[in-house]
Amino acid sequence: MTHPLVVQLETGDVAARREACNAIVRDASAVLLLEPLRDALADPDPGVRRAAGNALVQLGRNESEVDTLLLAALRSGGTESRFEAAHALAELAPPSPKLLPALIEALGHERRETAWEAARILVDAGRLHAEVAPIVIGLVRAGPSTAVRSMAIACLRELAPEHPEARVALLEASRDDEGSLRRAAFTALPAVEAYAEANGEVEARCREAAASDRDPAVRTLAERALELIHRNAR
Numbered sequence: 001m002t003h004p005l006v007v008q009l010e011t012g013d014v015a016a017r018r019e020a021c022n023a024i025v026r027d028a029s030a031v032l033l034l035e036p037l038r039d040a041l042a043d044p045d046p047g048v049r050r051a052a053g054n055a056l057v058q059l060g061r062n063e064s065e066v067d068t069l070l071l072a073a074l075r076s077g078g079t080e081s082r083f084e085a086a087h088a089l090a091e092l093a094p095p096s097p098k099l100l101p102a103l104i105e106a107l108g109h110e111r112r113e114t115a116w117e118a119a120r121i122l123v124d125a126g127r128l129h130a131e132v133a134p135i136v137i138g139l140v141r142a143g144p145s146t147a148v149r150s151m152a153i154a155c156l157r158e159l160a161p162e163h164p165e166a167r168v169a170l171l172e173a174s175r176d177d178e179g180s181l182r183r184a185a186f187t188a189l190p191a192v193e194a195y196a197e198a199n200g201e202v203e204a205r206c207r208e209a210a211a212s213d214r215d216p217a218v219r220t221l222a223e224r225a226l227e228l229i230h231r232n233a234r
Contacts, residue, residue, distance in 0.1 A: 003029065006036045014045045021051035025058045034059065038069050042081035046111065049080055053088040060092050067092065074098070079105050083114060086121065095125035097132065104139065107151040115147070119155050126159040133160040140169045149173070150184040157188035162195040167202065174205055179215040186221040190228035203229055 005027060008020040021040060024033045037059075040052035060066030070092075073085035082102040089099060099121065106118035126132035136159060139152035153173060156166055170192055174185035186209065193202045206229065209222035 003033060003036075005033060009036050009040055014048060017043060017045065017048045018051045021048065021055045025055045030059055031063055031065075034063070034066060034069055038073050038081075038085075041073055041084040042077055046080075046114070049084045050087075053084040053091075057088050057091045060088070071098075074102055079109060080114075082106075083109070083118060087117065090121045090124070094128055095121050097125065097129050099125060100132070100135065104135075104143075104148065107139075107143075107155075108145045108147040115151050119151050122155050123159045126155070133163050134165070136160070137163065137165050137169050140173055146178050146180055149178075150180050153181070153184040153188050157191045161188070161191040167192045167195070171201065171205055174209060179218060182209070182213065182215065182218045183221055186218060186225045190225050190232065193229045194232060 005020045005024050008016050008023075012020060017040070021037065024030050024037060027033065034056070037052045037056050041049055041056075043049050043052065056066050056070060060070070067089070070085045070089050073081055074089065076082075077085075079102075083106040086095075086099040086102040086106075089095070103118045103122045103125070106114055107122070109115045109118070122132070122136070126136065133156075136152050136155050140149055140156055143149040143152055153170065156163075156169070160166055167189075170185045170189050173181045174189065176182055176185075186206065189202050189206065203226065206222045206225045210219050210226060213219050213222065
């Protein structure tokens with residue numbers, strides 16, 4: 001006989017599926033329902049996916065097999081389920097480099113909330129593991145998509161503006177053909193200016209873009225970057 005909560009997870013409407021995830025945590029046989037929860041990490045509805053992940057986090061504080069199940073989910077399935085597994089693992093323990101493939105993939109997710117959550121966890125991982133910052137810089141320069149590169153710029157701004165390659169990577173991005181990358185670069189350049197060589201290269205690039213970039217939004221952001229650079233220099 002199939003457990004009623006499993007039936008609810010598989011056949012209920014969105015609200016019912018979310019409630020089933022929550023109810024499993026309270027169920028006496030919860031440990032027997034871990035695999036249906038894992039499968040729910042791939043649910044079409046983001047709220048159900050997160051409810052399943054949250055349920056696994058709660059159960060994982062007492063059930064060691066949850067960690068094994070999440071690690072397996074991290075290596076298989078679609079972008080959504082891999083990211084939710086990474087998110088849950090980061091809730092259960094400080095994020096480790098083993099989460100990076102799922103997080104990097106999620107940086108380009110069409111759902112912006114997912115992309116920003118992935119960026120936050122990636123930055124948290126980078127603060128614990130020195131090898132992450134060079135990976136982020138590599139993504140800024142040659143990520144698999146424009147969306148991933150733009151989100152990597154946001155990560156770099158928070159994670160490692162002092163890295164010796166950060167300024168070079170952002171200046172390169174500020175000249176990219178893609179306007180979204182140029183816009184992202186000018187939001188991050190003021191953060192690296194405090195660590196840049198005293199040759200005025202960042203400020204000169206901001207002045208150039210403010211005066212002549214073909215994208216009005218880039219010109220505005222370059223002007224704003226100049227203001228921040230001057231304010232920070234006082």
